Amino acid sequence: MDVAPVTSSNFFEGVEKLLEVWFAQSEIVQGHGNACLISPEKWKTCLKQAKVEVLDSIEHGGQVALLLSESSMFVSRNRVILKTCGSSLCLNALPYIVQLVRDECGLDIVADCFYSRKNFMKPDHQPHPHQTFENEVIYLNEKLSSNLASYCLGQMNSDCWFLCTLNHCGNPSLIGTNQPDQTLEILMTGLDKDVMAHFVAVDENGKKKLTDQVTSDSGISRLIPDSKINAALFEPCGYSMNGLLPKGQYWTIHITPEPEFSYVSFETNLDTNDYKNLIHDVTALFKPQRFAMTLFRNHLSSVDLSQWNLPDGPSVQSYKRLDKQIAYLDQYCLFYLNFEKI
C-alpha cells in the first residue's frame, strides 16, 4: 500500500508538547475536589486556547480521556494531562486549565507541573512560544509565577528531550504528587513503512477503513489487553488512540505515518514493576529506526529500577543504546535513553 506523496508544504510535526499538572486543594477553599466531574464541553473552551478540538471522550476507572484533533487529554481526580502535536499551542491552555479546575472543583493549588517534549523536527514551523524551549520556559515562568527547573536530556544539538518542572527545593509550600506515579514514554522516528500503511484512511481499493479494525489489525489492541479503547483514524492518514484501565491507568498512541516525517509516540502510566515486555512489544510492533525512551518514577512508585540503574540497562532487543542519562529531581527519578536499530 502506498502512502500519498508528501511535500514539505504539508509537513506535520508529530512530536508532542506534553503538559501534566497535579492539583491540590487548600483548606480555605470549598469544592468537590474532583476534576473528573468537569464536562467535556467545559474542557472544549480551554482547549480552544491550544487550538485543538475535542473529537470524542471516554470514561473508565475514575478517569476521563479526551481524543483531540491533535493528540489527547487525560483527566483524573487531581491530575490533568494535555498532550498536543502539530502546530498547536499547548501551553496557552495552561492558565485556562488552572482557572477551570479551581472554579469548578476548588482545586486551587498547582501541586506539581511537568512540561516536556522531544526536540521538534522543524522548530521554525512552531508558533511562539514553542519555537525554542527557552521561550517555553519563559512563558511557563510567567504563567506559574513559580520557581522552575528546566533540563535538557540527551544531546542538545541532536536528539534530546526537554523538561521544565516546579523546583520544590527550599519551597515547602509546594506539595508535589502524594501518590505512586510513573510514566513511560517511547518516542519513535523512522518507522517501518509496512506498519505505517495500517494508518492510512483508505485501503488498496479506495475503501474507507474502520478505526476499530485498524486498532486490531495493527496489533495495537493487543499491546495492553482489557483496556477501554477510543481511537480515531484521520484523513488522509494518521491515527490516535486512548486506552483506559482501572485505578487511573492510561495509555495513548499517536501516529504520523508519512515516511518523510514519520513519528509514533507511546505513553503510559501502567502500574507494573517491569516495563521490559511492554517496551519490547511496542518497539517490535512499530519497528522504528530510532527511538527515545523516558521513564519518570516518584519515590512512591513500585517500578523496579534495577535494570534501569545499570549502565547499559534496560536493553531492548534489536536496538543499540546510544545516549543514556539519569536525573534525580526532588521527588522523581528520570531516565532518558536513546536507541538506534542494529
Next chain:
Amino acid sequence: MDVAPVTSSNFFEGVEKLLEVWFAQSEIVQGHGNACLISPEKWKTCLKQAKVEVLDSIEHGGQVALLLSESSMFVSRNRVILKTCGSSLCLNALPYIVQLVRDECGLDIVADCFYSRKNFMKPDHQPHPHQTFENEVIYLNEKLSSNLASYCLGQMNSDCWFLCTLNHCGNPSLIGTNQPDQTLEILMTGLDKDVMAHFVAVDENGKKKLTDQVTSDSGISRLIPDSKINAALFEPCGYSMNGLLPKGQYWTIHITPEPEFSYVSFETNLDTNDYKNLIHDVTALFKPQRFAMTLFRNHLSSVDLSQWNLPDGPSVQSYKRLDKQIAYLDQYCLFYLNFEKI
C-alpha cells in the same frame, strides 16, 4: 582582613573554559609522539591565540604544568589540558594546539576532545564564541570537522554545566582514550570571606605576601601531600596553583576571592578509588555556599562508583544535594551534582 571594594566595572569571571584534547599517531606519520617535549616557548605562541600568557612552568612525573595569567595548562605524552578563565579565548587556541602537536611530535589524530564549563556568572561579558554554549559548539564543529555531542547537565536556567565531546558512535576511526582516566572537578561559589582573605596580595600591614606562605597558611599544600607545587598570587588579589604527582597525576586550584563574584575551582585526575576524603577536605577548606561537582570516569579507571551510583550519593558533610545527573557517554561515565550549604 578586608578585600578591596569591588564595583561591577572590575568584575572578573572566575568560571573557566576547560579544553582537554587526547592525541594519537597514525602509522604513516613520523615523530617522537611525546607532547611533553614541546617547549613552553612554543606553547606561548599557541596561548597568545587564547589571550593568555605563560607565567611559569614545572615538570614532574612525565608531565608539564604551565601556570598562566588566566588559569593553567597541563601537557602529558598524548594529552593537552587548557583551562582558562576571565575573558580569555580558550577555543581560539585549539587549532594552533592541534597543529603544533602534529608538527612537533607527529601526533596527527585528535583521538578525543572534551570542552566543558559551568554556566558563566556574566555570559554577556564574554567574547565570541564564548557568550553562549551553542556558539561554542558551532565553533568546535567548524574546527574539529567531526561529529560532536553536546550536553547540558543541571538546570539550564540556573546552575548547570556544559559539555561538548566527540561522538564516537558509528565512527570507529575515532580512537578515544586508551588508558585509565578520571577527572574530578569541584566548582565553588559564595566562598567564605575569612578563607578568601588568604588570597589577597598584601597583608594587614600592607606588606606583600609570599606565594608559598599563602599556599601553606591556607591549607592548600596539605590537600594532596608530596606534590610538586607551582603557585602564583595575583595583585591585588587572586591565586592559582598547579600540583604534579607521579604517573601523570595533577591537581589545580584557581581562586577569585572578591566577595561579589567569589569563585574557586578544584580539579584533579588523582588515581584513587575513593574521592570522599578529598571532596570533604576541599569543601571544608573553602567553605562555599554552593558548589557543582563533576566526575568523569572511563571504563578503564579504577574509581569506585558504588557511592556515586546511589540516588543520594556521594554525600558531602554540611551540604545538601540539589540536582544530580548521570550521563553515560561512549567510553565515559559522567556524574554531575550540585550542593548547597545546610
